Amino acid sequence: MRDLKLGILDRADDDIIDRLVPFSSDDKKTKKRILAMSEKKLAELQSGSETASNEISVRGVEQYRRPMWYKPLSIAAALVFMVGGVGMFTFLNRTKGNQFNDPDQNNAAVTTEAVTSETTEADTTEMQTTEAVTEAVTEVQSAINSHTFEEMKSIADELLPYWIEARNLYSEGYFEKNGEQLKIWSSHFNKELIYYKLKDTRFTSYDELINYYSTYFIDPVSKFYCYKIDGDDTSVLEYDENIHGMIEYKGELYVHEYLTPTVPDYSAVTPISEKSSQVREDSFGWERDTICQPGDEYLGGSGEMVAILKMEFMKDDDGIWKIASCQASSTEKDTFYAESGSSIEE
Template sequence: MNERKLNETNDNNNEYTVKVEGVEPYRRPIWQRFFSSAAAVAVMAGGVVAAAYMLPKMSSSNHLAAQAEEQTEAEAVTEAATETAAETADTAVSAPLSNEEMKKLFEDNVNVYFEAAALSSDTNTDYSAEPIQFWRYWGEYDESLGDDFGMRREGDSLYYLATYYKVKEPRSNDINELKDYYSQYIYEPEREFGLGFDVSDCAVDSVIHQPTRYLDIIGYNGGIYSTQHIVTAMPVNEADRGEIICDKALYATDDSFTWERIYKVYNADIGGQTVPVKAESIQLDFEKLSDGSWKVTNGEVAGDEYNSSLDYYALDTVFSNAGGAYISSNMGIDFDKASNAASDYITDVIHRERAFYTLWERTDKLPENYEHITDDYVKDNNWLKFTYREAFTHDGPDVDIFTDSNGTIFAVAER
């Protein structure tokens, strides 16, 4: 892992970005993210899916010379036809999706995504069942932690005690069946939702000897258990979500897109207060995998008080402003390099060592007041914008840092 990442530190709307070390970073969907000038946003680095294929083995050559030559010519014709067909297929697969196709993918997947996320919801927690505890992996030991860190150390690994509550009526009580089902729709549900594995062979209160953080949801003695009990901001069923006021695609490429649906919800909650009308957003990010299939890679829910003067279709970034689309190297963007470059710029050029956070989004625009840094960058308008902001004092202007797809900073603007 890169030693420095822009990373989320908590879920309480006072998040700040720091330099961290870790393994297997992943993020859970954020179900309630409210707008304010102090709202902090996580930065996530994506993964890449790869596949391999094998060519059929050629026939043996135990034939007469004339037959071999005849066969070779036939094979050449067949191979040429196969290559032509493959090129045609590749062209068809790489064609961009229409707006209708993107919308259908959203509608075919959104309820499944919510169902998977609801495994960790408060409403699906069976509090009548006895909770169980296990020591689950936290990370590697660092001498700077000292000896009083409240965790259990075994060798160089640290574990913390986690309480798991039984999930009510999951689709299956077999954790592997759950993963197999959700994998049909969601890219790496273990990363997105923390789906782990069966730990029935572990005694309660013992250590789960598995160096992974994908243990938010586990199987145990014929049941499914979860550690996180989030309150969902959006009903699982479409009919209960409110009036649709916006459907739009964002960040669309041949291999990825974001679809956002915004609802008007009456007498809704925002941060514990009821507002007459709320605008609530669902954002799903999609990516085309190497086999040509499309899967959900990330989801967000966010809301703010409805603003009748705001054209929600005109927004050129997701309404939730929760970091834009999922980023992986399949999209031709080196997100790790870009985020590290932005972090270095903040500490080395802006000279801010204290707590800060950084919002980010994909963009194809530059502001009029930008400072040009270099001409040596990729001019394809496939850029990232990192916005630096003081975490607590808000002392000083916000700074937008623009990188190209290779992570090169080429423009900076204050606002």
């Protein structure tokens, strides 16, 4: 067996060494260190093997004798290539690992997490909104179910007469024109204003009137406005730019001579249509439609008209149903039946 000497590389041409540059460091010390390791590895691999012939015969061409250092140099180059390959593989793995720690990648992860968080929060908000709407609808439906048509109709029929009464309090029938009067000179209007004393024994003063109608109205004060005269001096109204519908004088109530038309007692007239609206646990709307009574100057005064009363009822703090508001209007029968989709009654 023959030991292969790699020392020949020390005497090799520069082009031989340059071929190893791609596989080694630029540092000369590093080159020598790699070469020494290659020699050691080669010696271990070649120990115990037979001496190989350095001559290769090829037919058809002239014989060519490779240099003695060719084979060990090839083996050394292969080893250097392997070492460089392992190093490159390790470097690529590190690079690949660093890609996952790249700031852009981290930012993308944070952004994805933020978007996911926002999406989850948006989904949660949408879910809460949906639940709130569902709960509100359920509450309304529950209120509708708890207030039957008959119950709401009963409340409307019971309270409607008190609205009609309060509405007619400023009309003839609740006082006597030939009865006691209160005359007030108005310099603003340059005329004498006449007020008639109410003859209702249920109340004489404004406080008594409010106390009485508070049983039936949520806010009777907004329904009835009264100007109170302190003492007996009516001259306080001489330059007043307003004509008050009701005044209190010496604890008595008086209404102005410019009276409003009387509204017939439609609570006693059979309705042609009734329906509820905006039903809640503590309130609901009610529409009551009837044929206008003859002589009704307020809503039309003709049997060819339909009187429409739109009322709202609410519970007070004690849970008692009262009148919140009422609006009276009228329309022609043909128009009413066309809008309601019903046929005209004969």
